[in-house]
Structures are given as C-alpha cells and as structure tokens.
Amino acid sequence: MSNAQSTSPVSRTMRVDVYERWWLWIASSLILGFLAIIVASSVLHAVHPPSHVETIDPATARTESEFASPGVFPQPDGSTLVVMVAAMFTFDPETVVVPVGEPVRFRITSPDVIHGFQIAGTNANVTVIPGYVSEFEVTFPRAGEYLVLCNEFCGLSHHMMQGRFIARSAREEDP
Amino acid sequence: MSSLVDKSQDSSGNRLEIAHFAVAISAFGLGAVMAVMQALSRADIDVVFRSPKVYYLSMTAHGVLMALVFTTFFIMGFGLFVARTTVGGVASERWAWAGFWVALGGTLITTLAILSGTSTVLYTFYPPLMAHPAFYIGAALLVIGSWIWGGVMIASWRRWKRSNSSPLPLAMHGMVAAVIIWFLATSGLAMEVLGQLIPWSLGWVDTIDPVLARTFFWWFGHPLTYFWLLPAYVLWYAVLPEIVGGRLFSDRLARAVFVMFILFSTPVGFHHQFTDPGISSIWKLVHTVTTYAILFPSMVTAFTVIASLEVGGRLRGGTGVFGWIKKLPWRDPFFLSVALAMLSFTVGGFGGAINAAYAMNAMVHNTFWIPAHFHVTVGTAVTLTFMGASYWLLPRVTGRELALPRVAFAQPLLWFVGMMMFSISGHITGLMGQPRRVYSSDYFGSEAAEAWRWLTLMSASGGVVLFVSSLCFIAVLGTTFFCGSKVGMVPTRFARSLEPLPETAGGFDRLGLWTAIAVILIVLAYAYPIWQLLTLERFGSPGFSPF
Numbered sequence: 001m002s003n004a005q006s007t008s009p010v011s012r013t014m015r016v017d018v019y020e021r022w023w024l025w026i027a028s029s030l031i032l033g034f035l036a037i038i039v040a041s042s043v044l045h046a047v048h049p050p051s052h053v054e055t056i057d058p059a060t061a062r063t064e065s066e067f068a069s070p071g072v073f074p075q076p077d078g079s080t081l082v083v084m085v086a087a088m089f090t091f092d093p094e095t096v097v098v099p100v101g102e103p104v105r106f107r108i109t110s111p112d113v114i115h116g117f118q119i120a121g122t123n124a125n126v127t128v129i130p131g132y133v134s135e136f137e138v139t140f141p142r143a144g145e146y147l148v149l150c151n152e153f154c155g156l157s158h159h160m161m162q163g164r165f166i167a168r169s170a171r172e173e174d175p
Numbered sequence: 176m177s178s179l180v181d182k183s184q185d186s187s188g189n190r191l192e193i194a195h196f197a198v199a200i201s202a203f204g205l206g207a208v209m210a211v212m213q214a215l216s217r218a219d220i221d222v223v224f225r226s227p228k229v230y231y232l233s234m235t236a237h238g239v240l241m242a243l244v245f246t247t248f249f250i251m252g253f254g255l256f257v258a259r260t261t262v263g264g265v266a267s268e269r270w271a272w273a274g275f276w277v278a279l280g281g282t283l284i285t286t287l288a289i290l291s292g293t294s295t296v297l298y299t300f301y302p303p304l305m306a307h308p309a310f311y312i313g314a315a316l317l318v319i320g321s322w323i324w325g326g327v328m329i330a331s332w333r334r335w336k337r338s339n340s341s342p343l344p345l346a347m348h349g350m351v352a353a354v355i356i357w358f359l360a361t362s363g364l365a366m367e368v369l370g371q372l373i374p375w376s377l378g379w380v381d382t383i384d385p386v387l388a389r390t391f392f393w394w395f396g397h398p399l400t401y402f403w404l405l406p407a408y409v410l411w412y413a414v415l416p417e418i419v420g421g422r423l424f425s426d427r428l429a430r431a432v433f434v435m436f437i438l439f440s441t442p443v444g445f446h447h448q449f450t451d452p453g454i455s456s457i458w459k460l461v462h463t464v465t466t467y468a469i470l471f472p473s474m475v476t477a478f479t480v481i482a483s484l485e486v487g488g489r490l491r492g493g494t495g496v497f498g499w500i501k502k503l504p505w506r507d508p509f510f511l512s513v514a515l516a517m518l519s520f521t522v523g524g525f526g527g528a529i530n531a532a533y534a535m536n537a538m539v540h541n542t543f544w545i546p547a548h549f550h551v552t553v554g555t556a557v558t559l560t561f562m563g564a565s566y567w568l569l570p571r572v573t574g575r576e577l578a579l580p581r582v583a584f585a586q587p588l589l590w591f592v593g594m595m596m597f598s599i600s601g602h603i604t605g606l607m608g609q610p611r612r613v614y615s616s617d618y619f620g621s622e623a624a625e626a627w628r629w630l631t632l633m634s635a636s637g638g639v640v641l642f643v644s645s646l647c648f649i650a651v652l653g654t655t656f657f658c659g660s661k662v663g664m665v666p667t668r669f670a671r672s673l674e675p676l677p678e679t680a681g682g683f684d685r686l687g688l689w690t691a692i693a694v695i696l697i698v699l700a701y702a703y704p705i706w707q708l709l710t711l712e713r714f715g716s717p718g719f720s721p722f
Contacts, residue, residue, distance in 0.1 A: 052452050
C-alpha cells in the first residue's frame, strides 16, 4: 500500500535534485526559445496562419456575391486574385494559373459543408467553412504544376475532389 | 489500515473494474478490425467490402470506438482500480455502476447509429455534416456516464481527505487531476452537443454556426488528449518504478506536473483551428503560447521517469553511464510496453511542437502527418501503456496468472514496429501533401500521388502488423480471463519515492484551488474570442448528409 509511506515519521523539506534543476532550466529555455522564434516571425515578418474574419450567407453566396462568378483575376500590380468556391465535390475554378514570384490572394467559400483547400506539398492550406470567407496570400517562388486537394472530409466522394494549380513564368504561352 | 486492505480485495469492486475493461477491450477489438481495412484501402489495395461508404463509415466507427470508447472505459476502470487500492475504495459502488450503464447505453446507441450508415460524420463530427440524432444523443450519454464516474472519483478523494492530512497517494492525485481535466474539457463538448448539435439534428433549429461548433469541439478536443495521457503518466510515475525495483525520483515534481496539466490543458484549442476563418490571428497566437506551456510538464516527466528507471537499474546492479539500462526488466511485458511507449512519445512530442508552431502548422494541417502524429501519441504512448498495464492489472483484478507470456512479450514489440512503419511513412507523406481521411489516395494517378505511393504501402503494411499485435493482445487477455490459472489476488504496490513524503499535504495537493485557477485561464482564453464570434453577422448552415 502506498499509504504506508505517508506514515513515515521523517518530515523534511523535499529538495529538487541538481540535475533535475538543470533540466527544468533547459526545458523552459527551449520552450521560451521556440516561442520567441514564433512571436518574432509573426511580429517582424507578419507570418500568420490564414485568419481572415468575414461572414457570408452560404445560401446565397453562389448567386448574389462575388462567388457567383468565381475565377482567376490578374490585378494591375502583377498580383492575382483567385475567387473560388469549394463545393461537394469540386473546386471552381478547377485549374488556377498564376505568374511565378507574384503574390496570389485566394478568397474561398463553401455553399455546403466544410472543405479543406490545399496545394499538395506546400503551405497553401486553409479550411473552408460555410458562412465564412477564407482569405490568404501566397507567393510561389518556383514554377510548377501542383495537385490541389480537399483535406477535410466532405462526403463519400471526398477523395475525388481535386484541382490543379500552375505557377509559371510570364514568358510562357497559354496552353 | 486493515479496513483498507480488506476493501482492496473486495470482489464486487473487482467486478466493476472488469466490466469497464471488458467494454474497453471489446471496443478496441472492433476498432482494430476497422483500422486494418482502412490502412489497406488508403493504399488502394482492394479488400472485401471495400467501398467509399464502408470506408468512411468504418473510419467514423474506428475513431469513436478507439478514441472515445476504448480510452474512456479503460480510464474509468483504471480510476476505480486506483481508488480501490489507494484510498480504500470508491465512495459509492452503486453510483459507479450507474455511470457504467449510462455510458454503455450511450456507446451502444452511438455505435448502432454509425453502423446503420446514417451517421458517417467521423469522430470530429464537424457540422454542417449532420448525423442521425441518435449519434449525438448516444455520445452525450457516454459523456454523462463518465461524469457520474468522475463524481464518484471526486467523492472518493474527498472522503479519504476528511480522515487523512497526509499527501494524497500519488496515483490517486494523478487520477483526480485526470477527472478534473475531463470536467473542464467536456464543458466545451456539452455546449456543442447539447446546445447546438442535438437541437439542430432534431430539427428544433434550422441552422448551425460551424465555427462556433468547432471552437467548442476543440475546447474539448485538446484537453481530451491529456485525459488520455494522465492515466498513462500515473502508470509511468506510480507503478513503473516499482516494477523495475526502483524509486520514484521526485514525488513533488510528479504532483507539480499533474497540476500543470490541470492549468494548461484546456486554454489551447485554437491550435487545432489555425487555418480556420472567423478567428483572429492574435487569439491563435495566444493559444500558441499556452500550447507550448503544456509541453513543459511532459519534458519534466521525461526526466523524472528516466531518472526513476536509472535508480531501479542501479539497484539491480547496473553500473556505468548506460550499464543500468541493460539491467532493466526487458522481459516483463508491462515494462517493455511502457519503455516502447515512452520512446514513441518522444517522436510524438517533437511532432506536437511542430503542429503547434502557429504558421508552420499550415504545412501539416489535415495532412496524413496528423493521424501519423496521434498514432504515436494516443495510439502508442497511451495505448501501449494501457496494453502493458492490462498485463499488470489483470492478475490484480481477477486473481489469475497472466497466460501466454511469450505472446504478451511479442505483442508490444509488434505494436511498436507496426506503428513506426505506419507513422514514420505517414509523417513523410503528410509533408508531401497526402491528406488524411481518404478512401483512396491515388488522385487519378497524379504526379504527387505517385510520389507517396510506396510510402503509403509501407504504412498499410504497418497497419497489418498492428492488427496482428491487436490479435495477440486480445488473445492474452481472453486466455488469462477465461483459462488463466487461479493464483489468488496479487497485491498491488505503488512506487515509493526516493525522498520520504512529508507528513502533511502541500500546495500541489490543493486541487480545488488549482481547478479554480484553471477555470480563470479558460475564461481568459475563450470568453473574448467567443464573444467576438457571437457579435459577427453570422449565417448558419442547414445540415448535409452526403453519405
């Protein structure tokens, strides 16, 4: 019985072993170091996860908002605006072509259930929730064609929901 | 003391524990069958009954049965065992049975709802995916049953405290901490299930706000992982040193660890919602800080537990810097399980630090990295500890000798090897962009999918090894329970600490006070962002059942 130990007549202040004390310092320094890196990169370089706050009526999003005509819209400053609808079980537009090295701003919403928009192998990854608009900006430094997939379960054809994302240099011709 | 000893041999108490373990192991067995089918399906290997409907249905069942039923019932049973062996029994066996039957009833209702095909919403059940109301009602009953158990555990602790001024036995200290975390966690779940999902699925309200629901879900979902972990830590701190013939290195730090989990396990949920719209980045950053704080007690645990093992290894005659490791009882299935569980948890800890890393999370969010991560944490650190603990517990609750000792020795090795195959390849394919929760991951032969193909096969093979290990586990438990030779009840001894305990309880035993502080931290972490969410012009969603 563990209770036996508590009846011990010895009562003295418990100490923390010197090695353990060292480890406590190392562990807390490590954690503070991690946090310092995260906070510094978010404050100094504005590195944040996609955290856009904007609501939209999912019942009318596809008829009465910018999401009525989704597409890829090149902007005067060279950047690109992508307005996208993620719905069971397609991304609209399915193929997105953007110039390499220029910012791409995505605005995505869902008229039905939650979807995930991910450009496979990159950190372009956002949850798309009905009633809300997900917005984030990415820049693709290298040309290439990427698989776009849904990474949140949205129904029995969830694994079929995919698209293409192509970043290419300005010189290349349209396909 | 003598009355305590008598109570610890009380057979009705044992029946209570056996009933809980039986439900836990049955849920585990069913979940394991589902798991091997899923591992093969993901790699596009055709197995019988393979179809998207069966795949996603069985994935829902696997998640619910493993993460919610197996864990909860095992922890309830283990908690009752700890109460019986440390504080002289549970305060009310009648209420403990009531908790058991309510939780079992809820489990059966939810399981039937899933198997009927009307509730394929996965174990995260994010609305606006809508399950049959029975799914939510059953889940609520499971939790209500566990609340009754939690009440019995708290009452048992308070009853003991009235006649004892000494520190609470460490195993019970950890289990009461787990109960407190469970109450803090499930308060979020109750708001989601009772306040949103049940009324909505019954048609009393037309729409639901998915972001609010996800916020409540992850208020619950992260501390849930510490509800799983703390009983494993109790076994590491309070049983393992005794098994190796050593001493607990520091009783005080163990208590400090349990208190830190009470404080920091709940106000962290937004790190599961980093990619969500509707939540501002500053609150995600606040939750990042608290998430890293929760890393600290696990790092302390790593030191204390390994130091306790070293004490044991040296008392067994080990010398040199590493010589003591060889002297540890590697042939003991409980020790072997826990040692491999701890090894696996170091991988999981590093992975967890990456998941929590605010912006870096976008690289892994909802990729296969995530299931790979939680299969080395809850799926191995916790589950393998529970498996090893079953080999230790069974003779102590049934009075039968452990049967098939060679199988019991091979089982944790198989589990570890299988899980490493499953998880290491899974972490890599996750970084390549392979999503979690997909029936097939070939994406019509796309280039990215070709690249992760052989690693997915590796992960599927790991799934087969894990299934063999599961069969071994059930074989050992079943044979022991039904055919093990009766040797009488084995006495339960918990680890003594290196330093003698003080005569009176200290600050870390004031669990009520720490709980009050934890509630304040939860309010600070959640009140303002939830208020912000509620003041938006929000448009709810009707339900969808695309399954």
